[in-house]
Amino acid sequence: MQLEAKNIGFRYRKKPWLFRNFNLTLNSGEILGLKGQSGCGKTTLARVLAGYEKALEGSIELGGAPLPKGRYSGVQLVFQHPEKSVNPRWHMRDILQEGWRPDEEVLARFGIQPEWLSRWPNELSGGELQRFCVVRALSPETKFLIADEMTAMLDAITQAQIWQVMLALAKERNLGILVVSHEAELVNRVCDRVIELDSVHFERNSSVS
Numbered sequence: 403m404q405l406e407a408k409n410i411g412f413r414y415r416k417k418p419w420l421f422r423n424f425n426l427t428l429n430s431g432e433i434l435g436l437k438g439q440s441g442c443g444k445t446t447l448a449r450v451l452a453g454y455e456k457a458l459e460g461s462i463e464l465g466g467a468p469l470p471k472g473r474y475s476g477v478q479l480v481f482q483h484p485e486k487s488v489n490p491r492w493h494m495r496d497i498l499q500e501g502w503r504p505d506e507e508v509l510a511r512f513g514i515q516p517e518w519l520s521r522w523p524n525e526l527s528g529g530e531l532q533r534f535c536v537v538r539a540l541s542p543e544t545k546f547l548i549a550d551e552m553t554a555m556l557d558a559i560t561q562a563q564i565w566q567v568m569l570a571l572a573k574e575r576n577l578g579i580l581v582v583s584h585e586a587e588l589v590n591r592v593c594d595r596v597i598e599l600d601s602v603h604f605e606r607n608s609s610v611s
């Protein structure tokens with residue numbers, strides 16, 4: 403299966419185009435890196451690929467069909483700030499089970515302690531909260547994960563632990579991952595190939611596949 407961006411273009415209101423005629427193909431099981439300077443449009447591209455924003459030009463296809471609307475999408479996005487992506491009035495158990503019901507083994511692999519399930523989001527550290535957001539996105543229906551600076555706020559040891567489990571899981575499930583990061587060391591270590599957004603975007607006819 404492939405996640406494909408075909409000639410996509412996006413800009414905010416009347417601002418200049420962030421990218422245009424941009425093509426990208428992510429294959430199942432592939433770990434693809436996306437690097438680029440701050441402000442060049444990485445997060446915007448991640449949101450468009452995951453269907454959070456609609457491309458103003460071109461299309462996004464998952465397995466040759468448009469992204470599904472109104473039901474669980476096979477393309478999931480995890481971004482840098484877990485506190486902004488959880489409902490502060492929900493217990494962690496409910497947050498976790500929004501998309502699926504992960505078993506204890508998955509929780510243990512990501513270092514989630516059972517007693518955290520009955521806490522509120524503000525009773526966890528950023529790193530603990532992010533583990534929940536990662537697991538929440540990893541339903542068996544997830545085919546592609548867009549990891550937008552997913553571990554940027556974590557210490558080096560936690561970052562390494564999470565990526566070790568992520569990569570093992572990607573292999574087991576043939577999951578494709580787009581690793582959006584400004585950390586060259588991380589991208590070079592975990593990715594099969596890397597795109598430099600600066601060199602290919604900005605209204606040029608860019609094609610990456």
Ligand SMILES: Nc1ncnc2c1ncn2[C@@H]1O[C@H](COP(=O)(O)OP(=O)(O)OP(=O)(O)O)[C@@H](O)[C@H]1O
Binds near residue numbers: 584
């Ligand atoms: N909702 C918005 N409305 C208007 N402009 C926006 C909006 N979100 C982002 N931008 C602008 O679009 C450009 C790209 O932002 P984006 O967050 O995609 O960049 P980025 O490459 O992910 O940056 P960083 O690495 O700093 O997170 C920036 O100039 C930003 O100011």
